[in-house]
Amino acid sequence: MVRPLNRVLLGLTGLVLVVLGGAVLAVGLGVRPPSWWVHDGRHDVLLGAAERTRWRSEGWWWPTVIGALALLVLLALWWFAAQLRRRRPAEVLVETGDGEGALLRGRAMEGALESEAAALDGVRRARVRLAGRRAAPEARVRLALAGDAVPEDVLRGLSTEALAHARDSAGLTRLPAKVRLRATKHRPERVS
Structure with missing residues (x-):
């Protein structure tokens, strides 16, 4: 939003x-x-000249004007810098174990996590986004559950299978995740 x-x-x-x-x-x-x-x-x-000089003799006028304009400039610069900041890591640093490293595309890791999470029992749809830094990514997972799904089993499968595979394959020591579960709503059907 x-x-x-x-x-x-x-x-x-x-x-x-x-x-x-x-x-x-x-x-x-x-x-x-x-x-x-x-x-x-x-x-x-x-x-005009009258408006420009009306408050000039007051001691608070110029510090107030300069302070307000400086605050406005700082807010505009902060907003501009927020637009340039990346919300998601473009790549994840993979440790190879020999002191070297490789870069894995963030979207590839998201796709792999998403497909493995969607294959779990009781999951209808999965959506995965990475956040954080490339050396320490975090997963944001949204799962739409089927009507007969047991949330505890889905979470256990997600943490022991999908997240564990992603963490191990990327060589990460930890991969924290925030998971949102949502039940899928079905349309009522007429029974005659």
Whole structure:
């Protein structure tokens, strides 16, 4: 839910900035603005001399303005850095035992875990995503269970089979996992 909301907020922010910037540019190029617009014409300024100097003699004014703008810049930089950060490791570091290592694609490990988890008794669908760092990945597993599945047996099979195989084949000392179980809902059927 966070990722779509983040994309919507980024899109709306970008759209507002483009529309405002385009409108200011159009007024600056000589387009007559509507009556409700902030600027009256091509040579109008956003803040007149009276507005700019009204609070100048107050001691709190400039520190407040500079602090608010600095906070706004820091928040914008933090948001931008959050967009660049990877949520999933692209590859997993596999220890070969001789001091060397190899890189395994993260999606390949996810696919193998997903197919092995989906083959367990009582599992209708499985979804696996890796998180964390490439040297210490974590698995996020979502399982849709069949109506007759025993959750305890499914979890035991997942930890002793699928997760153990993935951990051993990647040469990891540990592979923590967060598992979400969901019962599959069936449509009611008419019995006559």
